[in-house]
Amino acid sequence: MKNQTQIKHIHKEKECCSHDDNHESHQHNEDSHNHDDHDHDHDHGDNENTSLLLGRWPLWLSLTILAIFLFVTFGLKIEINKYTEIALMLSAYLLAGYKTIALAIRKITRGDLFNEFTLMTIATLGAFYIGQYSEGVAVMIFYEIGELIQDLAVSKSKRSIKALLDIRPDAVTVTRENKDLEVNPQEVLIGEIILVKAGEKVALDGILHSESGVFNTAALTGESKPAVKSKGEQILAGMINTEKTVEIETRALFKDSKLSRILEMVQEATARKAPTQLMVSRLAKIYTPIVFGLALLIILVPMIFVSNYDFQQWLYRGMVFLVIACPCALTISIPLGYFGGIGLASRNGILVKGSNFLDIVTEIDTLVSDKTGTLTKGxxxxxxxxxxxxxxxxxxxxxxxxxxxxxxxxxxxxxxxxxxxxxxxxxxxxxxxxxxxxxxxxxxxxxxxxxxxxxxxxxxxxxxxxxxxxxxxxxxxxxxxxxxxxxxxxKEDSLQTIKDLKALGIETIMLSGDKQAITSQIASSLQIEKSYGDLLPEDKVRIVQELKDQGKNIAFVGDGVNDAPVIALANVGIAMGGLGSDAAIETADIVIQNDQPSKIVSAIKAGKITKSIVYQNITLAMGIKVVVMILGAGGIATLWEAVFADVGVALLAILNAFRIQGKSL
CATH class of the missing domain: 3.40.1110.10 (Calcium-transporting ATPase, cytoplasmic domain N)
Structure with a gap:
């Protein structure tokens, strides 16, 4: 059996390239995300949204200045002095875009010339150069509004993921010296007796001290059917007591509860990027310089071929081209799609530890499964x-x-x-x-x-x-x-799981430490064609490695300490999280929280739904942008139309990403 260092090493290899150091596309709003790492931030969602909105007061002031100017000049037909117009529009421009301009300057000084901040700054300053002051301000204002909408969407998506699981109460009743005291859960020690009234949430892991109790485990497992527990059985933080008051003897500190570990995993999951996200990040480094080059060609090439060439006219077309080419719809809608996929899986009792695993799980062609505790009840x-x-x-x-x-x-x-x-x-x-x-x-x-x-x-x-x-x-x-x-x-759903996997074109292989005769009998009952018994942990590792060497994309599912090395070795490691060992859960990429094998199929479906919507967003954004870029280069689209098209595409992509939240598995 591999030691823990080896396990972690293998696991880390699967996470390589999961953190993109160039992820600054929304850094100018990073100060508004300070609450993301706080516990219970789902309780403060409205406050966070309000903070985001009020924190952008310069943007609203800029929008007000522009609106009044347009009303006076176009609505009331009052002519404003040119220098007054420049002063008003420059003030509005700086109020709206000072952070974007500052980021553009910072990136240029670092040698990063081609990015969306520089793109927007050049396009808007170009509009000022040719005298289109109000259009330059409008482009910057609507770009910033689009960024704000995206920040709100990301904030909402992250909160919705954590709200699915972070259901720990802020206070707990503990019995001390024959008195019932209400204390912070962090103050409760191992071995103390806590009281949980009907309708209350369990704050800490423990065992039932009362004779019996009925608990809603939906937040942890996705299972709506109440679980009946007897004295001595395990009770986990996050469960809800549905009947009479019960006593629970704590077996873990608040910070060490299984729910706390799950929450940490969820927060880490949003940082791990899928291959699609990484691909888009890499393409952006190529795409943006190409866009700048094409805009430059739009401005300069006609100088050779057009007899009545007007520099300002072609500069305007180049600016329109730059605005619509901004990749912000892609840079935000794709992460949102994966956040939605992680949330969808969590609602169904499946913890996916990173968006990269949502992608990888859709590509598996072989499921290798432990027997005891995985396909059987153990x-x-x-x-x-x-x-x-x-x-x-x-x-x-x-x-x-x-x-x-x-x-x-x-x-x-x-x-x-x-x-x-x-x-x-x-x-x-x-x-x-x-x-x-x-x-x-x-x-x-x-x-x-x-x-x-x-x-x-x-x-x-x-x-x-x-x-x-x-x-x-x-x-x-x-x-x-x-x-x-x-x-x-x-398990009741094991046979149907194998049938569903076959329908998806996935072969199932069963491994077990039990004798071959028992293993073969169980495999036959489950219609599994390949099964291996009498295995030691190192034998399981050997078999999975051989399958990988054959070019198979492997998902391994298990629950025991001895399964941890194989879970780490597989392309996707899946652990049964209800009764599974800590080693298996920590090593796994996906955790099934109610131990139902059918959730493996649900995890694959969640990955397929997410991938489909992400690719829809890529197609939608690029399709519309290409059309409007052609129109801009041809002099048909204006800066106003370009910015509305850009913001519109971003909004459509965001709304499409949110569709994942309403899907069922």
Whole structure:
């Protein structure tokens, strides 16, 4: 098994290129995003929007100056002195665009000549040069309004993602010295008892101290059906108590709860860019210089071929071309699309740790799955009881002795028998690798495998040796009395998941540490054609690596600590997050929060929906821009039309990106 350093190294390789150092396209509004990293910022969404709007007061003042000027000159037909007009328009221009101009200057001094800030600054200053003052101001104002709308959209999208999960209460009731005190959840220690009233949210991870409780787990798992919990069962922060007041014994600090870790992962997810985003960032570095070059050609080439060449006329056309060529619709609508995809997945109980994984999951052609806890419940259940004596007496004697053991198989049978039928055994001896021996109500009882029977020379039917399931053979007073079989149950949606994956053209391969006979039986039940049993963790790594070497795009899904190396190795690592180990969850790229295999298909669908809308936005933005650029170069489109087209395309792309939020999986 690979050590944790190796796991992290492999995982980091999949995140390479996920952070783009050139992401400054909205830096002039970065001061308005100060709340993004705060906990509970979904409670302050309205305040944040208000802050964004009020913080742009110079823009609103600029818009007011322009509106009054246009009303006076065009509405009232009052002629304004040229120098007064220049002073008013220059004031409005600087109020609206001072941040954009400052960023353009800063980037030019760094050697970055081709960017949208420089593009907008040159275009608007060009308008001033040819005397189109009001148009130059309008271009800058509407560009800034477009940027503001985009900032509001990003803020809303980020809040909607975090609001899906950040449901931790600000106060919790804890019992101390026989008093119920209301304290901050961060002050509660491990082992303390907290009270959660009906309708309240659980603040910390723990175990149920009361006899029973009913909890809504939708925020964590996407599952609308309430979960009934018994004393001693795990309760997670984020669950909602739906009935009577219950007591919970805390097992983790507030900062260490599973919900807190999920929230950190969600915030990190928005920073990891998809290949499409990275591609657009790279193309922008090529696209922008080309746009500048074409604008320059539009201005200068006609000087050679047009007999009545007018420099100001062709300069105007070049400025129109630059304005419409601004790539802001792409630079914002694509991240918004991926934010929407992450939010859609989260609402369905799927945590995607980065938009890059939304892209990659759509390309997988092979799903490699662990068996226990992934396709099966990981909970042993009694399947069959065969006995030569009274059934109830056989069950009572066997369960009484098995109650001495902590083995999962023993626990399963004790649960099957029920506590009322148990008698305390005496002279109990645990025979390693064989089973148990002890006295129950004056009966000598032997429970274990066939090796135990052979050890005590007890004959039993030969067909028992051929049984595939886990079997417990029982002898009473040194005579064979019967046997019981115990098996792990297949999850209700596992078979449908395999069928849905096949419909998507994805092959499923099952790996397990269980013996091959059991693995093959489960695989046959699930219509899985390839399955491998008797595997050690390193064997799973070897098989996945071999598949990758064959050119397969692999998604691996598992839940245990031993699955972490394979999760890290796969193209997409998926962990079952409900009962999964911390190592698997931390290493995975996608976490299924309710342990349902069908959510794997939902994750793929979320990726496909997101990718489709992102590509729609790219096509829409580029299509409209090319048309208007041609019109601008031909002298048909004006600066006003160019700026409205640019802002309009951005708005359409944003609205299209928001469609993801309304999709169902």
């Amino acid at each position: 909970v042993f259940k009694v399947q069959k009881v065969e006995t030569l004596m009274d059934r109830d007496k056989f069950i009572s004697l066997t369960a009484s002795l098995e109650n001495y053991s902590t083995h999962p198989v023993a626990k399963a049978f004790v649960q099957f028998a029920g506590a009322n039928s148990l008698t305390k055994p005496t002279d109990v001896e645990e025979i390693s690798g064989h089973g148990l021996k002890g006295k129950v109500s004056d009966y000598l009882v032997l429970c274990g495998n066939t090796k135990l029977m052979k050890k005590f020379d007890i004959s039993f039917p030969e067909e028992i040796e051929k049984i595939v399931e886990t079997i417990v053979v029982v002898a009473i007073d040194n005579k064979y009395a019967g046997y019981l079989t115990i098996a792990d149950e297949i």
